[in-house]
Amino acid sequence: MTSQLVRPTTGAVRRDARQKVTGEARYAVDRTPPGCLHACPVPATVARGRVTAVHAEAVLQRPGVRAVLTHENAPRLGEADDPTLLLLQDDRVPHRGWYVAVVVADTPEIAREAAEALDVDYAVEDHDVLLRADHPGLYTPEEANGGHPAVRERGDFAPAFAASPVRVDATYSMSALHNHPMEPHASTARWEDGGLTVYDSSQGASTVRDVLAGLFELPPERVTVVSAFVGGGFGSKGTPRPPCVLASMASRHTGRPVRLVLPRRELAAVVGHRAPTVQRVRIGASEEGVISALCHEVVTQTSTVKEFVEQAAVPARAMYTSPHSFTGHRVVALDVPSPSWMRAPGEASGMYALESAMDELAGAVGVDPVELRLRNEPDAEPDSGKPFSSRGLADCLREGARRFGWEGRDPRPGVRRDGDLLWGTGVASATYPVLLSPCNASAHAGPDGLYTVRVDATDIGTGARTVLAQIAAEALGVPLDSVRVELGSSALPDAPVAGGSSGTGSWGWAAHKACTALREELAGRSGPLPSEGVTVEADTEEETGQDSPYARHAFGAHFAEVRVDTVTGEVRVSRLLGVYAAGRILNPRTARSQFIGGMTMGLGMALTEHSTMDPAFGDYTERDLASYHVPACADVPAIQAHWVEEHDPHLNPMGSKGIGEIGIVGTAAAIANAVHHATGVRLRDLPLTPDRLL
Ligand code: MOS
Secondary structure, eight states: OOEEEEEEEOOOOOTTTHHHHHHHHOGGGGGGTTOOOOEEEOOOOSSEEEEEEEEEEOOOOOOOTEEEEETTOOOOOOOOOOOGOTTTTSSSEEEEOEEEEEEEEEOOOHHHHHHOOOOEEEOOOOOOOOOOTTTTTTOOOOOOOOGEEEEEEEHHHHOOOOOSSSEEEEEEOBBBBBBOOOSSSSSEEEEEEEEEEOOOOOOOOHHHHHHHHHHHTTTGGGGEEEOOOOOOOOOTSSSSOHHHHHHHHHHHHHHEHHHEEEEEEHHHHHSOBBOOOOEEEEEEOTOOOEEEEEEEEEEEEEEEEEEOOTTSGGGGSSSOSSEEEEEEEEEESSEEEEEEOOTTTTHHHHHHHHHEEEEEEHHHHHHHHHHHHHHHHSOOOOTOOOEEEEEEHHHHHHHHHHHHTTTTOOOTTTOEEEETTTEEEEEEEEEEEEEOOOOOEEEEEOOOOEEEOOOOOOOSOHHHHHHHHHHHHHHHHHHHEOOOOOOOOOTOOOOSHHHHTTTTHHHHHHHHHHHHHHHHHTOOOOOOOOOOEEEEEOOOOOHHHHHOOEEEEEEEEEEEEEEEETTTTTTTEEEEEEEEEEEEOSSSHHHHHHHHHHHHHHHHHHOOOOEEEEETTEEESOSSSSSSSSOOOOOOEEEEEEEOOOTTTTOOOOOOOOSSHHHHTTTTHHHHHHHHHHHSOOEEEOOOOOOOHO
């Protein structure tokens, strides 16, 4: 495999880089107060049924064990929108791995040993855990995730498809995927004077605070949640998870601070997964490849605990010209863990299928796959009819083709041989919506000439601390090093989660507004500042509450080159290149890191990552990073991320779109399309592991 030096990047260096590499940064597990106890949860060992007895007495006699919480003695919880958080409230076991008890002890080791020794009796019921496209339990939900209608129809798909001279009809599938952030989920909770303080590894402390306040029936101001440093989440920390609830329960029960760290082997059952999908895509086109009819039908799974519908057919509503269109989702509630958010939920799965089908269409009409996409550029967003605030897809495709050396590509599949290796190239488009949520922030000018911006943003490794300081410095018109940013605590002004690639836009808008107002306030003053300085607060309730008259999306184009070993079936990616149109890029250094991080995750989705449901045990079998294969450095080839200049005035004062997720979106399809170009074989089930290649 070739490797090449990545180009040097510019942009402000991460403010917390030194803290992170020296260990000075303190994560949720590093916040162990004096007298802290340690909790270990007990997962159900059956896939469906009821708890009939928990034999706590035996483990309570062990030295150092302080308590065993079960549905019989755990604190009663109040309201929660998310039923996965209503833990230890009844005897029902909705899936294997659901928590049925928590052991609290003096040390993590004692707690873990006791948790493993705890005897639980169950009344076992039959379970049903396998997704099938013909599962009798499939139904059409009202909505897919994100509030999208489950079904959208324009024109009349069936006759338009039947009348099309060229037709593609293909079904793609992908297994469940798990987020597996480097830092597993963890919480340290303490009750004091009737209030609750929680150090939690989460993507949004304000949200965790509100949910805990509801569960423990406290006014939100009596709950403080701190998520100062977070070792990744990829969506699995986008909603509160069992650790903060169980640690808070255990702390209330024992009157002591309690720390709870999930072992990685339990993550698969309790922090969500990207639901498996079976996706049928039908495209009817002219002989020139212009689409007249497009149908994208998604079959996916949810749990019996809550409805979660991976919105994989939604990107097909925005991507290509399609006068006759049907996009729909069906879901079945299985006895599986609840699926949840995973980087580019909806888009990552859906664009794998749509962009693979586009490649099949390119082959069917004999049009270059870049050119085919250009021929299907819509004038307005097909589904809504709204004009695009900006749509840089064509620029990304052209710029990517130029940088990748696409021109002159031999379209014939399966003809480039190099010894045992076949090689080929592929392309796919990417898209991700521009999402924004209301946010609060304050800006303070001190008499010492320093400025402080406060907002409960979360830096999950993205560089939020750094970029928010840049946004503030620019709005204030002051040097970057005179701005401090305080984030990662619900004691700060309320903010939305680091999710949906909306963090920088949402937090940055509020910070920008507060800083702009502060700058005006200071400009109107004369004389020295008062000793306490000047503070201005702002919120973006009004700005973000309005429906935009524009369709707002980021776009991208992914190019991949692969080598397929015809003896071993192994696919190696030799080159990966992404070009993005994502508004203004605020910090090239951290942006590049987001893009190539997403692409690396897309590489894993294409080739190595999968979670296998064991039908007998009713559980995912990959439970550690030795079996759940995320790409390692040696798997990641010459990888490049570039972007086109995009000036879009319809976004936010910074002119930015989100960049955290789009990098994964087209990568898997680009790689799968390259595998087809290399081998001449169209594989439609991810991941493309050697057993599937041979
Ligand atoms: Mo991301 S899956 O929106 O945290």
